[in-house]
Amino acid sequence: MSIVSALVLGLIQGLTEFIPVSSTAHLTVAAAAFGVIDPAHPERWTSFMATIQLGTLVAVLAYFRSDILRSASAWVRENLGRGRRAFREQGPDSRLGWFVIVGTIPIVVVGLAFKDILEGALTKNLQLIGISLIGMALLLWLAEKKASFTRTVSDLKIADALSVGAAQCLALIPGSSRSGSTIMAALFRGMTREHAARFSFLLSIPAVLAAGLLEFAHELRHLSWDDGGFQLLVATLAALVSGYWSIAFLLKYLRTHSMRVFILYRIALGSILLFTSCTSQEKGQTPVIEQLKPPPTSSRPVSADTIIEAAAEASDTVVIKTSKGSITAELYGKDAPATVANFLGLVDKHYYDGILFHRVWKDYVLQAGDPRTKVAQARSEWGRGGQTASGKPLIDELRPGNPSVREGYRKGILAMAHKPAPNSGTSQFFICLDKAVTLPYQYTIFGDVIEGMDVVDKIGRVEIEPGPLGETDGIPRLPVVIISIKRK
Helix, strand or coil: CCHHHHHHHHHHHHHHHHCCCCHHHHHHHHHHHHCCCCCCCCHHHHHHHHHHHHHHHHHHHHHCHHHHHHHHHHHHHHHCCCCCCCHHHCCHHHHHHHHHHHHHHHHHHHHHHCHHHHCCHHHHCHHHHHHHHHHHHHHHHHHHHHCCCCECHHHCCHHHHHHHHHHHHHHHCCCCCHHHHHHHHHHHCCECHHHHHHHHHHHHHHHHHHHHHHHHHHHHHHCCCCCCHHHHHHHHHHHHHHHHHHHHHHHHHCCCCCCHHHHHHHHHHHHHHHHHHHHHHHHCCCHHHHCCCCCCCCCCCCCCCCCCCCCCCCCEEEEEEECCEEEEEEECCCCCHHHHHHHHHHHHCCCCCCEEEEEEECCCEEEECCHHHHCHHHHHHCCCCCCCCCCCCCCCCCCCCCHHHHHCCCCCEEEECCCCECCECCCCEEEECHHHHHCCCCCEEEEEEEECHHHHHHHHCCCEEEECCEEEEEEECCCCEEEEEEEC
16 A cells, blocks of 8 residues: 555545545545455455544544543542532533433444444445445435424433434444434434534544444554554544544534535435446456456466466375365475475364355355354454464465466465465465466465366355455355365
């Protein structure tokens, strides 16, 4: 990622986080346009988003610092100190603290209850994002029509906090917009536009703070100063500055203007996303895939039918028994001795028995080997795990002179990661499909399917839950299990 791309993405995050147009939708589109999402390592994009969102969190804390300190101190004083009072006798600052607490409860309950669903296909579905953009626009339009614009933050009641808090749950659906959903609910409760936005921002702090810090801590291991750290810092600072500005802008704008411009913008953007996503599916296109090109110096053939000067030598044969049938593969012990030894070592330990194919990238690769797939509750972690048979790191054996490398990632080729990184743990292996020949070199080639290609095709056609690359990449809806792998 270039510094310019990082700067633009940070600005987009800050500008759209608080203005009711959906930051998720804009970041998804911008990232696709810049080509900054690595299909082989989608977790890096997750880490990037988790970090720059902390910039916008600091922005809202800085902008409302006086309100936060005043409300927090009053709440402590009137609820925990010697001056403790009944709720009905508390001042407006302390009551505001209670309203924020009560309003946060719905999103905590819903977020925990539907965590697996919300982390699955919903976050990758451009059609859903388009529908959400338009749906929330219509709700905002209706709220504008029905609102009395007579109440302020000082007039809030518990029922108001619960209503706005319940609406905040809609923000869990990509494209809805946290500020859009909460402002909409506040308008329905009769609040002025400015005060609706003010309470919306204050209400967002606990949920964004908790979710942001947890996600950041979870993704911290994927961050590295040597691998885009400066760009990440630039994006985070840009999100902070632009986020602070967008808060100030929106509060001032809503004093004298309606939500009309945001409503029209959401409808236009949602319509564009719906049209382009449908067109892309009809043509079978995946924009991110088109950016992956083989190395210019590659001498490998572009199809399985091309004659190879020297064929790779098979040293071992294994049978991979799956719930869809059996696959027989030869292993290239001469070209990739360490990789083959690692694979066979794991096979001898029955490491793969019961593991799922956790990723099907349509027409490109099948991926398996993450031991966490045996645990349904660890679904969000599938693709991150892996280890070597010896516990020691694997070396990169993808040498240009090897016959197997000259073949490239043609259909049926087996490849294995040589780095213990997320989504490429060193127990994980890939079976290449037709279009894998267009992928750049990154994983060691260590074998080839010689029987059971019909089973490979069958697995490649299963219905999936959309993943890192949208509708063409994800987890099989019905599990495909590796029953066992045995030497032949």
